[in-house]
Amino acid sequence: MRENFSNRFGVLVAVAGSAIGLGNLWRFPYIMGKHGGGAFILLYLLFVIVICLPIMYSEMVIGRRAQANAYGAFRRLAPGSLWTGAGVISILAPVVILGYYSVVGGWTLKYMQMALCGSFGRRENLDGLFGGFISSPGEPLLWHLGFLGLTALIVLGGIKNGIEKYSKILMPALFVMVILMAARAITLPGAGAGVEFLFRPDFSKLNGEVVLAAMGQAFFSLSLGMGAIITYGSYMKRKENIPRTSALVVATDTGFAILAGLAIMPAVFAFGIEPGQGPGLVFITVPKILAQLPLGGLFATVFFAILAVAALTSSISLLEVMTTFLSEEFRMGRKAAVAVSFGVIAVLGAVASLSFDPDMRLILFGKSAFDAMDYFASNILLPLGGLLIVLFTGWRMPRAELLEELSAGGGFRLGLFRAVRFLLRYVIPVAIAAILLGNVF
Ligand code: TRP
Numbered sequence: 544m545r546e547n548f549s550n551r552f553g554v555l556v557a558v559a560g561s562a563i564g565l566g567n568l569w570r571f572p573y574i575m576g577k578h579g580g581g582a583f584i585l586l587y588l589l590f591v592i593v594i595c596l597p598i599m600y601s602e603m604v605i606g607r608r609a610q611a612n613a614y615g616a617f618r619r620l621a622p623g624s625l626w627t628g629a630g631v632i633s634i635l636a637p638v639v640i641l642g643y644y645s646v647v648g649g650w651t652l653k654y655m656q657m658a659l660c661g662s663f664g665r666r667e668n669l670d671g672l673f674g675g676f677i678s679s680p681g682e683p684l685l686w687h688l689g690f691l692g693l694t695a696l697i698v699l700g701g702i703k704n705g706i707e708k709y710s711k712i713l714m715p716a717l718f719v720m721v722i723l724m725a726a727r728a729i730t731l732p733g734a735g736a737g738v739e740f741l742f743r744p745d746f747s748k749l750n751g752e753v754v755l756a757a758m759g760q761a762f763f764s765l766s767l768g769m770g771a772i773i774t775y776g777s778y779m780k781r782k783e784n785i786p787r788t789s790a791l792v793v794a795t796d797t798g799f800a801i802l803a804g805l806a807i808m809p810a811v812f813a814f815g816i817e818p819g820q821g822p823g824l825v826f827i828t829v830p831k832i833l834a835q836l837p838l839g840g841l842f843a844t845v846f847f848a849i850l851a852v853a854a855l856t857s858s859i860s861l862l863e864v865m866t867t868f869l870s871e872e873f874r875m876g877r878k879a880a881v882a883v884s885f886g887v888i889a890v891l892g893a894v895a896s897l898s899f900d901p902d903m904r905l906i907l908f909g910k911s912a913f914d915a916m917d918y919f920a921s922n923i924l925l926p927l928g929g930l931l932i933v934l935f936t937g938w939r940m941p942r943a944e945l946l947e948e949l950s951a952g953g954g955f956r957l958g959l960f961r962a963v964r965f966l967l968r969y970v971i972p973v974a975i976a977a978i979l980l981g982n983v984f
Contacts, residue, residue, distance in 0.1 A: 548778050553707050554788055557860075558766075558775055560710045562796040564857030565647050566764040568721070568850060569825045571800045572807040576818030578756050579748030580740040584804070586749070586757040591797055594974060595761050597966045598929050599772060599789040601936040604948040606776025607785070608940075612867040613770025616777065621939060629931035633770035634868050636924040638884075640769075641861040642891030643916050645694065647822070648858055649686030649896075650677065651851040654826060658843035663830040670816075673823045677899045687892045690851075694858040695885045698866055699878065710856050717849040721799070724806040724846070728813070728832055737809030740818065755982045758975070759922035764796055766857070768925030768932070770864040784952035806832070822913075862888070891916070923979070930975045937967035 548554045575583050609616035614630035621627075653676065657663065662672075677683055728734060762768040779785075807825060810832045811818050818824070829846060833839040862884055869880035898904075898912035907915035936945055945964065949955045 546778060547780055548707070548775075551783060551788075552711075554775075554779055554783055555791060556707055556710045556714070557778075557856075558772065558788065558792045559795050560714065560853075560856030561766045561771055561775065561860035562764065562792055562857070563714065563717075563799050563853055565644065565651075565850075565854045566760070566857070567796065567800045568803045568853070569647060569822070571760060571764060572804055572811075573819075573821055573824040574756055574760050575804060576808070576811065576824060577821070578753045579745060580808070580818070581742055581744035582746050582749050583753055583757050584741065584801075585744050586754060587761055587800075588797070590758050590761040591765070591793060593966065594758070594929070594971050595765050595767055596789060596793050597963050597971060598762075598767050598932055599765060599793065600785055600949060600963065601932050601967065602767065602772035603776035603779060603785045603789065604936055604940075604945060605932065606773040607779050607781070607783075608944065608948055610777050612777070612871045613773040613864055614868050615871055616773055617935070621935075626931075626935060626939065629928065629935065630770075632924060632928045632931065633773060634865060636769035636920055636928055637771065637861040637864045638887060638891065639916050639920040639924065640763075641691075641694075641858060641865075641888050643895040643913050644854070644858055644861065645691040645888065646683065646687045646892050646896045646913070648690035648694075648851065648854040649683055649688075650826060651847055651854055652690055653683070653686045654830075655844060655847035655851055658830070658840060658847055661840050663834060663840065663843055669827045669830055670820075670823065673826045677823070677896075678901055680897060680900045680902070683896045683899070684893055687896050688889060690854070690858070691885060691889060691892065694855060694862050695881050697855065697859050698862045699881050709852065713849055713852045714856075716845075717853055718799070718802075720842075720846050720849060721802045721806050723836075723842075724829070724832055725802055727836055728806050728808075728810040731810060731813040731832075731835065733813040734809035735812075737812035738805075740812065741804050741808050751978075751981045754978055755922050758926055758978055759918075762925035762929060763921045764800060765793060766860060768928035770868070771860045773932075774864050774867055775860065782952045785949055786955055787953060922982075926975050926979055930972055930979075933967045933971045933975075937964065937969075937972070 548557055605616050605620065609619045611619050613633035614627070617626045617630040663669065729738065766772055807828050808818065810828050811824065814828070814831050816828060830843055833843040833846065836842055865884040866877065866880045869875045869883060870877050895913040895916055910918060942964070946955070946960055949960060
């Protein structure tokens with residue numbers, strides 16, 4: 544018997560928990576900062592609605608229909624065909640992503656500990672602090688293993704009683720924190736330039752690379768294009784309404800990203816930080832904002848603690864993909880499956896983490912190993928996975944089956960269904976292929 548999510552709220556919390564994470568608070572601000580702000584955001588919103596929402600429907604449909612892990616799902620719905628290739632990507636992508644995701648997760652734990660010890664208040668040079676920490680060889684590695692270990696423990700314990708329960712309290716708490724920080728950031732002197740950066744699109748900054756980055760960010764933030772939502776879909780009961788769940792998750796995740804932008808960018812400009820400076824953006828900016836609030840040290844501790852939890856609810860969805868795959872396809876026990884996954888990802892994470900060490904200089908394709916893994920996974924593997932997924936639900940799955948899955952638990956208007964299927968068959972595949980090819984040639 545496969546485990547199921549207990550109820551509608553449980554499903555929502557789990558899927559939203561997967562979607563909301565470092566992608567919103569860490570990745571979105573720095574990628575958007577690097578690619579010029581407002582115009583990037585508009586593109587991002589377009590991709591979320593036109594491409595990603597229908598892909599989320601598709602992944603849940605595939606998972607629930609097949610009742611199997613992400614690889615097994617394709618095998619079961621299309622036996623003996625090349626579609627299993629889509630299954631392979633679905634398993635490969637989360638391994639690469641979790642490799643560096645757990646490194647950043649480790650950073651959040653370290654920052655939580657530093658905030659707890661009051662280390663920010665005495666420091667002026669927060670960029671130096673961040674740079675020094677991530678480029679040291681040993682310490683970030685230990686925090687990475689710690690974060691990965693926590694993820695493994697939760698996955699071992701199953702989802703219902705662990706993370707489902709905590710997410711219900713912690714996600715709303717994170718929401719409140721981010722609103723508070725946005726309010727502080729917007730009222731800082733000199734914040735106007737940041738708000739303008741976010742909301743006044745400068746279309747001269749658009750090019751193929753920005754378009755690809757916006758699409759990659761949309762996939763990453765919504766956990767799409769690989770096995771995560773397929774796997775979670777396989778735990779959904781028949782009475783759950785897929786379109787409604789998807790819409791709620793997409794709306795919350797996007798709201799969170801915009802709020803994070805509002806919390807970070809005005810402060811970046813007010814403090815004269817370089818918006819395109821890369822993965823350290825949030826870790827440098829947030830302690831500065833919080834230092835401007837009464838009880839700043841306390842807030843900083845709470846913020847990084849909750850961020851770590853948000854990261855955990857996402858990283859478990861990544862580890863879960865590989866674990867379920869190993870245990871179902873290779874008949875491994877859950878413990879063994881978690882142990883194997885842990886080992887593989889610990890090594891990949893070490894590569895990502897050590898690429899910040901100037902003595903190691905692990906460079907792949909002209910990028911640091913960390914950046915290369917992120918770029919390859921988010922901008923190539925996820926869109927490619929998404930492409931195969933929509934081709935599957937658009938062309939391979941019988942129309943009646945798709946309609947049945949989308950209508951279960953509430954009904955889906957026929958006109959809407961036709962529009963979605965049109966997107967799945969024509970618009971989305973052409974758009975993804977064009978953006979991918981446009982960047983290769
Ligand atoms: N969406 C998560 C975040 O924004 C990260 C994540 C979890 C993810 N599962 C995923 C990204 C699957 C891509 C695919 O932090």
